[in-house]
Amino acid sequence: MPSLDRRRFLRDAAATTALVSAGGLAAGVATPAHAAPTPTAAAAPTARRKGAVSFRWWGTAGWRVDIGDRTVLVDPFLSRIDTGLFTGPFKTETPLTVRTDVIDPRVDRAMTVLVTHTHWDHFMDVPYIAKRTGARVFGTLTAYHLGLAYGLPSTQLSSVKGGEVLDFGDHSVEVVGSLHSRNPSYSVAFPGVRVTPPPQPATIADLPEGDTLGYLLRVDGGPSVYFTGASDVAERNLTGLAPDVAMVAMQNATTTGDYLPRLLAGLDYPKVVVPVHYDNFETALQNPPPVAPTDRTRLNEMIAAVRRISPRSRVLVPEYETAYHF
Numbered sequence: 001m002p003s004l005d006r007r008r009f010l011r012d013a014a015a016t017t018a019l020v021s022a023g024g025l026a027a028g029v030a031t032p033a034h035a036a037p038t039p040t041a042a043a044a045p046t047a048r049r050k051g052a053v054s055f056r057w058w059g060t061a062g063w064r065v066d067i068g069d070r071t072v073l074v075d076p077f078l079s080r081i082d083t084g085l086f087t088g089p090f091k092t093e094t095p096l097t098v099r100t101d102v103i104d105p106r107v108d109r110a111m112t113v114l115v116t117h118t119h120w121d122h123f124m125d126v127p128y129i130a131k132r133t134g135a136r137v138f139g140t141l142t143a144y145h146l147g148l149a150y151g152l153p154s155t156q157l158s159s160v161k162g163g164e165v166l167d168f169g170d171h172s173v174e175v176v177g178s179l180h181s182r183n184p185s186y187s188v189a190f191p192g193v194r195v196t197p198p199p200q201p202a203t204i205a206d207l208p209e210g211d212t213l214g215y216l217l218r219v220d221g222g223p224s225v226y227f228t229g230a231s232d233v234a235e236r237n238l239t240g241l242a243p244d245v246a247m248v249a250m251q252n253a254t255t256t257g258d259y260l261p262r263l264l265a266g267l268d269y270p271k272v273v274v275p276v277h278y279d280n281f282e283t284a285l286q287n288p289p290p291v292a293p294t295d296r297t298r299l300n301e302m303i304a305a306v307r308r309i310s311p312r313s314r315v316l317v318p319e320y321e322t323a324y325h326f
Contacts (some may be wrong), residue, residue, distance in 0.1 A: 054323040074124040115139030116229025120211040142210025148197040176214040179232035223326040238266030247275040269310040
């Protein structure tokens with residue numbers, strides 16, 4: 001077990017235990033994720049109370065974050081199309097089919113969309129959501145060029161690469177350079193970047209990884225939360241982030257060495273660790289989240305590892321569309 005440094009120990013000892021509460025949202029594809037209630041009179045950003053922010057998991061690495069009357073989306077993937085990834089054989093030629101009937105009830109608004117990388121299960125629904133809501137899309141240069149390929153205007157796309165700190169008044173977003181996980185053959189699925197706009201993508205293979213980012217969301221008067229989209233880490237980029245909460249993608253192979261020890265140490269052992277990307281994301285969005293048998297074993301091993309590596313961290317295994325307040 002790695003030792004916890006004295007600064008971390010004193011910080012945790014002085015703070016109250018992180019409060020995690022879940023608001024009641026009925027599960028099921030037909031049930032939209034509603035925005036958190038807002039005050040009748042909009043308060044100034046610095047006056048918003050801690051409880052004004054809610055986090056709803058949309059499966060895979062996707063989140064809806066409501067901060068007062070503003071909504072931030074992270075890797076929103078709601079179409080959950082069947083590629084054979086969980087049932088076999090995996091069909092790389094699967095058409096990109098955006099399910100507007102699933103998206104529209106859930107995405108009534110969005111101010112920003114944060115894209116960790118551009119694989120289909122992270123990016124496929126983003127262009128439609130951006131067109132529907134007018135949200136600004138932040139992502140790698142690949143995300144920028146893919147957005148142009150889908151017809152999004154350049155004024156709605158922001159290319160970032162890590163190190164940027166973006167100020168939105170009542171919250172900020174720090175972009176963190178990261179890495180994508182590797183399969184048992186030490187390879188990344190659909191590798192590559194886009195340095196110019198390609199033809200509009202037609203199949204899942206047309207959406208490459210395109211480099212990977214993490215995002216640290218800091219809410220004024222509320223929590224700081226780190227979002228991952230894949231299970232690898234450039235831990236030197238995490239120095240000083242020290243989030244309250246970390247949304248941590250589950251590892252599906254052992255080819256990345258010491259993933260959790262390096263990630264948790266780099267993040268200064270967050271108070272709350274939330275496993276994500278553990279579900280079968282090619283099924284309907286309904287609770288309890290479906291988990292493949294081998295992934296259930298990996299999830300249990302991940303929970304045990306977090307508790308061993310960072311015993312002061314609380315592990316929260318999320319359910320779909322449930323409002324969590326940290």
